[in-house]
Amino acid sequence: MNAVVATAAVDLVESALRGESAGWDGLFDRFYPTVLRYATARTGDRTAAEEIAQEVFVAAVGTLSRLRERSEAGIEGWFVAIARFKLADRARRRARDERLVLRPTDAPDAAELAAANLAAVELRQAMEDLTEEQRDVLVRRFILDESLEQVAAATGRRVGAVKALQHRALAALEKRLGRREGWR
């Protein structure tokens, strides 16, 4: 089954590279949910995540020819990598805007906390203190359910390095969240 899916993904890429709409539609249908999930986990904002996902597929049009790893996991990792860069761009823009305009902190208000899952919100806030690489590994591993090997292939690291990165990220999260009352 996996081989069929991988082959299909490669075919979609080939079709898209030939400029066929069907190929692009296939890639979109296949990977848009994943990209959206990744962006939602990182931003916690559905609308922002949809914007990011849209930017990812627009950017993919111009850069698909540079895709080297054409396995299913490789293609997915490539789309997620684009999403990661788009998120970083967005964070930079937001930081610049905040320097220009004094804005209140992004701490969620009471109504938002009541509506959202408190644990998820707290976890995302805690992840903001991690490095970009650590956040990326954690979301890939525990939201997208990618294996260590997949993450390693997508990020260009060795498995051991990914494992160490994940370990340090989780330790930092535990330390930060453990200080909160009633966490454990």
Added chain:
Amino acid sequence: MSAEMSVGLQSAFAALRQESSAPPRPAAMAVARAAMHQARVAPRRAGVAPLPLFADRLRRAFTPGRMTAAGGGLATGMAAVALLGWNAPAGSPLHVVRIAHEQIALAVPGADRIGLQLSYAESRLRDAVQGTATAASLDEAAQLLGDVHGGLPGDHSSALWSRWQVDQNQLDHLREQQRGEDGSGSPGGPGGRPEGTPGAAGAGAAGGDDGGRSTGAASPSPGGGDRGSSAPAPGGTPHDGRGGPSPQPSATPGDGGRGSTTTTTSSTTHSSDRGGSSTSSTSSTSSGSKGGPPPGDVATTTTTTTTTSSTSHH
């Protein structure tokens, strides 16, 4: 979930995962899909890597359309300046344009420099007659005529000499007129007749343009006919038409009847340009002597006045 996670962290990741796994909204998907296909239609726009901010601004600032518009505006402006300044009178801000195009015309190889400079001087005189920047125009006319004088041919009967003479006379006349209007003149100003030239004593005096007779006045009145030159320079030898002092108290209009004008305050010695022969005479008046030096060999000797100013004769 990883075994190294606490229960609280595991539940937090589970919550985050649940929150993120909501199905995509069809409307958002449709918009994103349309954007992707639009990028495919215009691949260049989507594929161009974002430029740095400054470069992007430059690129926007110097679009071909803007460059074309700027070039057109610049050309139009330059054409307008050239048009307005082509005949701008002396003293006006755009007069430099006139000077520039005149200089360019003079620099053209094979150009008739004397003729051109005379034309320019005449145009200045016309400006002065029309009352446009009179003083400045006259100054420039005088400057041009002075320049021309140095390059006039040796043959005083030539048309250029005649033309120069007419222009010079008109300049003198306008100078006098201007002094009369201003009530204060500055003799010997820039509009002065070039020294050592025939008819230097007065505008409108009898000119020898038409081969007329010259009269060399022997009146011992001091002061040279040439403006502003009265210092004696003893021992001067007439040469090259320079009005060097001559001890002989006579004057000979040995001009051969060409180009000389009557002077009342002085007489000058005309000497040959080339031969260096000079003649002097004690006759107080003379008409064009046929036995004088040949055309071009003209010497006039000052009788009572020693003049130091000199101008070469041709």
